Amino acid sequence: MSSVKEQPIHPRESILNAAVHLFAEFGYNGTTMRDIAKQVGVLPGSLYAHISGKDELLSTIVESGIAKFLGIIHEIEASDAPADVRMRNAIKAHVATVAENPERTLVVFHQWRFLPEPARARAVELRRDYAQAFFQILEAGVADGTFRKPLDARFAIFSILGALNWVPEWYSPQGSKDADTIGNAVADTLIKGLMA
Amino acid sequence: MSSVKEQPIHPRESILNAAVHLFAEFGYNGTTMRDIAKQVGVLPGSLYAHISGKDELLSTIVESGIAKFLGIIHEIEASDAPADVRMRNAIKAHVATVAENPERTLVVFHQWRFLPEPARARAVELRRDYAQAFFQILEAGVADGTFRKPLDARFAIFSILGALNWVPEWYSPQGSKDADTIGNAVADTLIKGLMA
DNA sequence: CCTACCGATCGGTAGG
DNA sequence: CCTACCGATCGGTAGG
DSSP: OOOOOOOOOOHHHHHHHHHHHHHHHHHTTTOHHHHHHHHSSOOOGGGGOOSSSSHHHHHHHHHHHHHHHHHHHHHHHHSSSEEEEHHHHHHHHHHHHHHHHHHHHHHHSSSSSGGGGGGHHHHHHHHHHHHHHHHHHHHHHTTTTBOOOOOOOOHHHHHHHHHHHHHHHHHHSSSSSSSHHHHHHHHIIIIIIIII | OOOOOOOOOOOHHHHHHHHHHHHHHHSSOOOOOOHHHHHSSOOOHHHHHOOOOHHHHHHHHHHHHHHHHHHHHHHHSSSOOOOHHHHHHHHHHHHHHHHHHHHHHHHHHHHHGOTTTTTHHHHHHHHHHHHHHHHHHHHHHHHHHBBBBOOHHHHHHHHHHHHTTTTTHHOOOSSSSSSHHHHHHHIIIIIOOSSS
């Protein structure tokens, strides 16, 4: 047994990590299998012993990524906290999950459209479920008087999800504020608004 | 003189329109010059009598698009309305500009990263100017007590711009609400928040 | 605006 | 995991 921490490298994992990084920076169509192979440190043909193709890389990343976001929101949705607290927790959990891996989130929420069917349709449905969870929290809060009745709840939800979907575009792990602080700042903006 | 309204078709314009449509749907790297030629109704080689290359199509679309958004925000920034009214006008003007041509906006705010240098650096700078205008309105409102002092103004601005950048992803010209109503709904969410 | 074509590069495979 | 290679497709050009 070695005393240094062993980091058993599963080839499939390193391929997926390279793909996340490159898809995030150059987009799915701007990344070639040769780019991924170079990042992993093997020759292009060698990738195919571990994955079936470029599509599969994207669908694996997107589906496991959305699943992660969905698991978190469903936990919060089920809690018995007041609606404004649940909304804040949902926003903070989203920001925290982005902070955990901003590149993965960028791929999950911006590259899913390049999935081939039927994976694309599955992604659309899972994304709709995610939006629906926020919608439920909003509706519950409107029903019990916590939230004001918005002009149209859909546009409020689109605004919130838009703000959240954009987080990985500006979030920097090198920034001075931690994910919790940022989550609270975003939640303040969306829940309390700008007005004094 | 013909009595029917003449619509002189400038070949360069129809190429740009086709490029906007295809770049919005399939992304810059997911669109080929052959796709654009087919949409225009010419053979691929014929495009090059009117444009210098694929890069130039993207940079023309992005630069004129950002210029449009910048012109509008600068007009609003200069007005002497209270900060909350200026912020609402800025949000509404953004939504109205998206509604005018959602596909163009999708290209302007999501495909600029595929520009070659130095066009990419120019786009980054113009986008920063756009963000800066929103920042100024927020700071002015905080200074005169219209807005509460946010935890960190940057995160409030990122949230607002994220919500706005996402509008072309969900805006539908076939929807039942007009752009003005949608602009007010988005502005309500961002300025007044969700709380009752 | 078309015909005809270019060198480069793509995702992926056969065989070891 | 490498060597060697495939058919397809890419952005773009020459010449008319």
